[in-house]
Amino acid sequence: MGSSVSTKGRSKQAAPPRNRVHTETTASDGCIDVPPGRKSPRPDKRTSEPAVVVEQDAVRGQSRNQRQHIGSLKPTPTTVANSGEKNAVENDTQGCSVQPPKSSSSNESVSGKRLTPRKKGSPPRRQGPSKEDLTMSLELCTDNLPPTDSLEALEKASKRIRKICTFLQSRGNVPSNLLKRNLHYIADVLEIVATDDASTDSRKSKVHQETKNDPSKDRRFIDEDDELSEVEPDAVPMEVRDWLASTFTRSASVTKSGEKEKKTFRSIVQAVRAANLVDRLYRRMSTSAVTYPPTVMKLFKSLDDWSFDVFALNEATNGQALRYVTYEIMMRYDLLAKFKIGVGTLFNFLEALEVGYSKYQNPYHNLVHGADVTQTMHSILFQTGLVQWLTDVEIFAVVFSAAIHDFEHTGETNNFHVMSRTETALVYNDRAVQENHHISAAFRLMTDDNLNIVYNMSKDDYKDFRTLVIDMVLATDMSYHFAQVKQMKSLLSCPDNIDKAKALSLVLHTADISHPAKNWTLHEHWTELLMEEFFRQGDKEQELGLPFSPLCDRKTTMVASSQIGFIDFIVQPSFEIMSDMLDKVVAPISPRGSLANQSSATISEKVEAEGSPQNGDQSEEPFEFKVDRVWDGHLTGNKVKWKEQSTKDQAEKEAREKAAQKAKEDAEKRDQSPLDDKAEEKKDAENPPKITANGTVSPGNAVDLKVKPSTSPENDDQVSTKEEAVGTASPEHAEKRTTEEDKPGKIESITVKSVTKRKESGV
Numbered sequence: 067m068g069s070s071v072s073t074k075g076r077s078k079q080a081a082p083p084r085n086r087v088h089t090e091t092t093a094s095d096g097c098i099d100v101p102p103g104r105k106s107p108r109p110d111k112r113t114s115e116p117a118v119v120v121e122q123d124a125v126r127g128q129s130r131n132q133r134q135h136i137g138s139l140k141p142t143p144t145t146v147a148n149s150g151e152k153n154a155v156e157n158d159t160q161g162c163s164v165q166p167p168k169s170s171s172s173n174e175s176v177s178g179k180r181l182t183p184r185k186k187g188s189p190p191r192r193q194g195p196s197k198e199d200l201t202m203s204l205e206l207c208t209d210n211l212p213p214t215d216s217l218e219a220l221e222k223a224s225k226r227i228r229k230i231c232t233f234l235q236s237r238g239n240v241p242s243n244l245l246k247r248n249l250h251y252i253a254d255v256l257e258i259v260a261t262d263d264a265s266t267d268s269r270k271s272k273v274h275q276e277t278k279n280d281p282s283k284d285r286r287f288i289d290e291d292d293e294l295s296e297v298e299p300d301a302v303p304m305e306v307r308d309w310l311a312s313t314f315t316r317s318a319s320v321t322k323s324g325e326k327e328k329k330t331f332r333s334i335v336q337a338v339r340a341a342n343l344v345d346r347l348y349r350r351m352s353t354s355a356v357t358y359p360p361t362v363m364k365l366f367k368s369l370d371d372w373s374f375d376v377f378a379l380n381e382a383t384n385g386q387a388l389r390y391v392t393y394e395i396m397m398r399y400d401l402l403a404k405f406k407i408g409v410g411t412l413f414n415f416l417e418a419l420e421v422g423y424s425k426y427q428n429p430y431h432n433l434v435h436g437a438d439v440t441q442t443m444h445s446i447l448f449q450t451g452l453v454q455w456l457t458d459v460e461i462f463a464v465v466f467s468a469a470i471h472d473f474e475h476t477g478e479t480n481n482f483h484v485m486s487r488t489e490t491a492l493v494y495n496d497r498a499v500q501e502n503h504h505i506s507a508a509f510r511l512m513t514d515d516n517l518n519i520v521y522n523m524s525k526d527d528y529k530d531f532r533t534l535v536i537d538m539v540l541a542t543d544m545s546y547h548f549a550q551v552k553q554m555k556s557l558l559s560c561p562d563n564i565d566k567a568k569a570l571s572l573v574l575h576t577a578d579i580s581h582p583a584k585n586w587t588l589h590e591h592w593t594e595l596l597m598e599e600f601f602r603q604g605d606k607e608q609e610l611g612l613p614f615s616p617l618c619d620r621k622t623t624m625v626a627s628s629q630i631g632f633i634d635f636i637v638q639p640s641f642e643i644m645s646d647m648l649d650k651v652v653a654p655i656s657p658r659g660s661l662a663n664q665s666s667a668t669i670s671e672k673v674e675a676e677g678s679p680q681n682g683d684q685s686e687e688p689f690e691f692k693v694d695r696v697w698d699g700h701l702t703g704n705k706v707k708w709k710e711q712s713t714k715d716q717a718e719k720e721a722r723e724k725a726a727q728k729a730k731e732d733a734e735k736r737d738q739s740p741l742d743d744k745a746e747e748k749k750d751a752e753n754p755p756k757i758t759a760n761g762t763v764s765p766g767n768a769v770d771l772k773v774k775p776s777t778s779p780e781n782d783d784q785v786s787t788k789e790e791a792v793g794t795a796s797p798e799h800a801e802k803r804t805t806e807e808d809k810p811g812k813i814e815s816i817t818v819k820s821v822t823k824r825k826e827s828g829v
């Protein structure tokens with residue numbers, strides 16, 4: 067699973083963090099041993115109101131005793147992939163003995179795990195295993211299976227696969243522990259077949275003898291199982307091919323005769339097919355390991371959409387939007403199976419991410435923003451077809467980067483960190499202070515085995531993954547914005563060789579500032595949250611005796627006009643260059659357009675069927691391809707709204723100023739007649755002027771008389787650079803600005819006219 071991300075000139079990267087040797091073993095009875103030294107997962111302390119059940123570590127083979135209860139079991143559980151199907155039965159029997167159903171009053175699952183009490187009015191919870199569950203447990207019991215190297219084992223294994231398929235078809239699910247034990251048994255048997263070493267494998271000679279006597283037996287094994295035979299060996303994932311290659315090499319070294327070579331090859335084909343099946347079964351098992359509440363299911367139907375409502379999702383998930391979105395997207399790209407990520411490990415990691423995002427209780431930079439950017443990235447990738455340009459490692463890196471990109475954000479700008487000399491600014495020498503922290507802290511999480519979702523990645527993949535994540539998240543530092551846009555412009559002048567890391571960084575940066583390009587309801591809400599966060603920083607700055615950062619003074623900031631500036635100078639150019647880049651990149655690899663008319667819920671099947679994106683037919687002439695710039699309409703519409711708002715603001719402001727002027731004149735008059743002074747003051751205090759909605763002034767309400775002098779749109783004194791519109795100007799940038807601002811024609815001289823100039827405020 068190579069990556070085309072350039073790593074030239076980079077320092078050596080470490081292998082995925084591994085704190086222990088992974089010695090997962092398979093006991094002969096099919097039960098999975100826990101690797102020595104493995105820590106038990108932490109109890110679920112952080113989830114206050116959990117909403118999801120997962121079955122632990124399907125892929126990494128954790129014991130069912132380690133199964134973690136990450137969320138509450140919903141009363142009518144369904145999954146997105148298996149809509150309407152029955153939930154996995156939590157049959158937690160150690161061997162294959164059947165446990166009696168628990169009493170309905172007990173607050174425990176069959177597995178003995180505590181369940182969240184059923185909500186009032188919800189349907190009664192199932193009371194224990196049904197008759198069919200018991201039949202399944204018995205039929206898939208692994209206790210009395212023949213030894214894996216015996217002849218009967220082959221037959222048994224094949225029958226087991228059939229049975230599993232039947233149960234999956236009729237019931238939609240098989241309990242993970244049963245599935246795991248059976249799959250391990252089958253894998254063991256097939257491995258022995260594939261090895262095909264007659265000198266050490268007496269069973270092989272028995273098979274050979276039997277099939278010689280009765281060739282139908284051999285054919286039966288290959289042909290009987292439709293599930294196995296439908297998979298083409300070419301379609302196997304690279305990992306399986308790697309495994310095969312090593313198996314083949316080993317076999318070839320001891321193979322002498324042509325006949326034996328043939329047999330080995332046949333065994334390999336069988337093993338590949340089996341591996342594919344196992345892969346698919348794992349995927350199905352992973353999919354069904356999590357249950358979604360119906361409201362979440364409904365929302366996920368629009369997960370691919372540009373207008374996805376992340377706030378609604380956050381509500382539907384009791385404030386866990388990030389874990390849901392990330393998990394679902396990773397499932398849709400089949401990343402759990404591809405990188406052998408255990409469901410439990412992933413949930414531990416996502417939970418820790420959510421904890422980090424909630425650390426500072428920020429109005430804007432919280433887990434909902436993390437979820438929003440992750441979903442937006444997915445929407446861009448999927449709807450434009452960009453995903454077809456990417457390797458699995460890159461897709462994983464993109465989703466991961468988006469999910470972690472503001473991890474443990476403090477709710478302040480980098481500039482604030484620098485100016486107030488925080489510890490983080492010290493650690494990162496004032497450069498991309500927060501972004502460096504987001505990355506470092508997120509990777510640090512994975513040094514804990516229980517959170518290490520890159521555990522099973524190959525060293526090379528991990529290196530590419532980490533490099534790309536670092537590149538992408540560092541590029542979300544707003545102070546790189548102009549450099550990024552400029553760089554992409556020059557890259558697009560020779561579009562044959564667009565650097566993937568740069569392209570993906572631009573997409574993440576654009577997704578990070580994408581809410582002004584969403585529908586008004588979403589954008590207005592995000593703006594409110596961000597402004598509140600900016601204002602809180604302003605409050606702190608005031609407390610610390612620091613000057614207000616741009617847009618941080620809650621008393622004077624003109625939100626509407628600053629948003630127009632933000633859209634005009636930052637957001638629109640970002641979307642424009644990103645769209646141009648997408649047109650260039652996607653056209654040659656997506657000859658018949660994007661995946662837009664499909665759902666990402668089926669994307670892994672599509673990629674499987676069509677082969678890897680890099681194998682696409684590139685011989686055809688690239689046709690005039692344009693991505694659907696769904697964002698353009700919103701940007702225009704939102705700007706119109708802000709302009710209306712700005713006009714209103716302006717009227718109100720003028721009214722305030724008029725009132726201030728009047729008060730000043732009155733004060734002056736009072737100064738001239740000191741005797742009346744006290745009486746006038748008293749009158750003013752009792753009955754201050756009032757501003758109505760349309761900006762006119764009437765007596766009867768308080769007015770902020772501290773407001774600065776008029777800031778007419780024509781007044782070039784009211785200068786705010788693009789950085790000020792963003793509110794995140796870095797000190798380096800600010801410095802550059804002052805030296806370059808005077809130069810005629812420099813882009814830095816563009817003004818956001820109605821934002822009050824800080825200098826005038828005298829703070």
Ligand SMILES: Nc1nc2c(ncn2[C@@H]2O[C@@H]3COP(=O)(O)O[C@H]3[C@H]2O)c(=O)[nH]1
Nearest residue numbers: 542544578579593596632791792793794
């Ligand atoms: N002025 C302004 N800044 C924004 C808006 N949306 C995002 N930003 C800034 O852009 C930054 C992008 O990176 P972050 O998410 O860290 O922080 C974001 C905000 O500081 C917006 O609507 N208006």
Ligand SMILES: [Zn+2]
Nearest residue numbers: 435471472578
């Ligand atoms: Zn962000």
